[in-house]
Amino acid sequence: MNFIIGVVDYFRLVIHRSFYSEKRIKRCQTKQLKKIYNYAIKNSPFYQELYKDKSFNTIDDFHKLPIINKKIMMDNFTSLNTCGLIKEEVMDYAVDKENNKDFLGYYKGEYVIGLSSGTSGNKGIYITPKEMTKRLPSVFLARSGLSIGMLPYKILFVLRVFSQGFEDINSKLVDLHYCSTMEKIDLIVDKINSLNINILMAPPSLIRELLPYSDQIKSKIKKIVTYAEVLEDVDKERFEKEFKTEVIEIYQASEGQMASACKYGHLHINEELVYVELYDEDGNLIEEEDVVGHKMIITNLINYAQPLIRYEMNDMIVLDKECPCGSKYRRIKKVLGRHDDLIYFLDQSKKKKYIFPDLFVRWIIVCSENIREFQVIQDKVNQVNIYIDTIKKDDIQLLNIIELKIKKELAEFEIMSPVINIEFKKIAIPKEKNKYKRFINNS
Numbered sequence: 001m002n003f004i005i006g007v008v009d010y011f012r013l014v015i016h017r018s019f020y021s022e023k024r025i026k027r028c029q030t031k032q033l034k035k036i037y038n039y040a041i042k043n044s045p046f047y048q049e050l051y052k053d054k055s056f057n058t059i060d061d062f063h064k065l066p067i068i069n070k071k072i073m074m075d076n077f078t079s080l081n082t083c084g085l086i087k088e089e090v091m092d093y094a095v096d097k098e099n100n101k102d103f104l105g106y107y108k109g110e111y112v113i114g115l116s117s118g119t120s121g122n123k124g125i126y127i128t129p130k131e132m133t134k135r136l137p138s139v140f141l142a143r144s145g146l147s148i149g150m151l152p153y154k155i156l157f158v159l160r161v162f163s164q165g166f167e168d169i170n171s172k173l174v175d176l177h178y179c180s181t182m183e184k185i186d187l188i189v190d191k192i193n194s195l196n197i198n199i200l201m202a203p204p205s206l207i208r209e210l211l212p213y214s215d216q217i218k219s220k221i222k223k224i225v226t227y228a229e230v231l232e233d234v235d236k237e238r239f240e241k242e243f244k245t246e247v248i249e250i251y252q253a254s255e256g257q258m259a260s261a262c263k264y265g266h267l268h269i270n271e272e273l274v275y276v277e278l279y280d281e282d283g284n285l286i287e288e289e290d291v292v293g294h295k296m297i298i299t300n301l302i303n304y305a306q307p308l309i310r311y312e313m314n315d316m317i318v319l320d321k322e323c324p325c326g327s328k329y330r331r332i333k334k335v336l337g338r339h340d341d342l343i344y345f346l347d348q349s350k351k352k353k354y355i356f357p358d359l360f361v362r363w364i365i366v367c368s369e370n371i372r373e374f375q376v377i378q379d380k381v382n383q384v385n386i387y388i389d390t391i392k393k394d395d396i397q398l399l400n401i402i403e404l405k406i407k408k409e410l411a412e413f414e415i416m417s418p419v420i421n422i423e424f425k426k427i428a429i430p431k432e433k434n435k436y437k438r439f440i441n442n443s
């Protein structure tokens with residue numbers, strides 16, 4: 001990375017988050033939104049058409065602009081991006097890279113192409129220009145919750161895929177090693193020890209795979225950073241206890257660098273990188289804490305190659321009160337998971353009721369320290385199949401304990417007769433997916 005730009009970016013990002021007032025944040029965002037809106041109208045035939053009889057003077061006008069989503073973005077990929085890239089060609093390139101597990105290099109020497117998994121036919125392609133990938137390391141460093149005191153960083157970065165953008169992070173002070181989530185777990189342990197890793201970055205599902213090996217890790221891990229999947233509070237507490245280190249999360253999507261942790265380990269929205277609108281169940285804009293955002297619409301403020309303006313995500317988050325760190329960047333209390341992950345039951349009056357996945361996680365995990373992984377599959381409303389994978393020997397009693405616990409908790413929601421099938425099963429991280437899904441709803 002260009003060292004000067006890197007240092008400037010780093011401090012700018014630290015300063016913005018630490019000192020900007022709410023008013024100033026909003027003013028800057030409106031300015032950035034107008035800039036990307038005007039750029040999109042000028043350079044993207046898709047937006048030109050979409051906004052042809054719209055105007056954007058105030059932020060309220062902006063909130064009335066049409067919403068897009070992954071399907072609309074992909075259907076119009078060729079006319080939406082501003083670099084003249086053709087969907088079929090980019091897709092061929094991305095799938096080819098994927099099949100060959102060759103994740104390095106720039107497309108046409110200029111772009112990093114990201115491919116989001118999704119169900120078949122629902123793959124998303126995301127373009128990041130070279131210029132931007134070179135600057136993302138500063139974002140990463142300024143917002144990773146890693147202190148300068150931990151330098152030099154010796155990072156093991158574990159994910160199913162890798163990209164040139166991460167390779168570019170390597171420098172004198174940052175030594176980043178990549179390892180695939182598909183690697184055998186004892187090999188990952190070996191790597192941690194032989195490379196003397198002090199920062200472990202991996203999805204929570206991989207950290208859970210490492211749990212039974214915690215006493216074999218000899219390297220002094222100063223921080224664990226998770227991403228790609230929701231980090232549940234119960235998992236976080238467990239990882240901290242087991243690996244004797246602090247655990248923080250980065251909330252990142254293919255669509256943007258959503259949020260990252262401050263020095264208190266609390267997630268803050270990266271307000272100058274992404275503009276986030278949250279709406280409640282009735283479609284009202286949420287400004288306050290503790291209200292579940294059922295609809296989340298984001299605008300990526302920095303990616304001009306593939307403008308994502310008012311793009312609906314499937315995630316549900318809840319905001320928190322102001323953070324003791326003093327930053328006015330909105331603080332996220334909880335990433336609840338995807339809207340698709342809600343589990344449905346029937347209450348006494350046969351009314352359909354949803355349960356948030358994070359509650360389910362807690363109910364199961366607190367039953368025993370022996371639970372390593374689990375999966376909840378719903379094929380029918382009011383019925384779930386639960387698979388439990390343990391660290392030590394399976395104890396049939398555990399299944400009864402979990403079932404009783406879930407039934408007792410559901411009764412609090414007036415759900416009195418749920419059907420719960422539960423059994424032991426070995427669970428591995430799926431090879432074809434970027435994320436491990438604990439909840440699968442087919443109902």
Ligand SMILES: [Zn+2]
Nearest residue numbers: 262266323325
């Ligand atoms: Zn904070």
